[in-house]
Amino acid sequence: MTPDDPASGAGDETDDDSAGAFAGGDLLESIVMVMSVLLIVGVLGYLVSQAIVTPAAPEPTTAIEAVEPFPKDGAGTDTVRVTVSLANEGETGLQSVEVLVRCGGIERSLVFSHVPANGHRTGTVICPQGTTPRASVVTWIES
Incomplete structure (x- = not known):
């Protein structure tokens, strides 16, 4: 039997374990990436709003x-x-x-x-x- 043979169960078990470990890592990576993008967009939005709004002149x-x-x-x-x-x-x-x-x-x-x-x-x-x-x-x- 070869590892590519469907009758062989050894190749399937290692693939399932590593796929489960990577799925959790991928989810964490996606969450960190989304949070980073939101933080960058928020900071850039604040900087743009401060650049547009000028303080009122003294009176x-x-x-x-x-x-x-x-x-x-x-x-x-x-x-x-x-x-x-x-x-x-x-x-x-x-x-x-x-x-x-x-x-x-x-x-x-x-x-x-x-x-x-x-x-x-x-x-x-x-x-x-x-x-x-x-x-x-x-x-x-x-x-």
Whole structure:
């Protein structure tokens, strides 16, 4: 009898055992391959979405938060303390923001440093009493 002869049972037994062992290995290999492909596709999808979506530009805005009486200055002039708020509504932080406060004919300048994205800062200037303070953003530098 030859190993190719169907009457011989020795050749069939070794083929069945090795086929069963490889079938389990093939299944594990297929699972690992599918998981790897899914992971690669997921990472590439995330990278593409981050490349397409750009953060919103910073939009610093100012407002006069409070105007309070302040003791007379050295020249005997009545003054007020003006609290100015700065809000960064953008998704990018700001390294520096310059705010100009106009009190009638007088101008005061405030510089805010390190304003985070969606952050808030306040500052104070002294203005003559009887003036209406107005604040505006002059310049800013993104982080």
